Amino acid sequence: MPQQSVGRIVIRGFIPEMAPAEMCLDACVNGQYQAESVSAARTFRMAAHRSACSLEPLTLNITAQRCFNPNRAGVNEDNRNLLFRILELRFLHV
16 A cells, blocks of 8 residues: 555566567556557556545556467477566656
């Protein structure tokens, strides 16, 4: 639970090298669409704004357009479905 009102969320990450060349990511805060990032480069940055600042717990969902399975692609034995890796998740207070 936030100890101060959260007004903005910044997400920074990267898409694994083995993944398809372009990836579309969507961010939703408490079920409301907030941001989109289309990344042909391997790094991405998104900013989601909260419409109403509060101290209530929030739910952040990041959805990828597609995933990549290295094993099925014949790259290696890793059988996980890979999407993206979060490097930074920052909550900016008002």
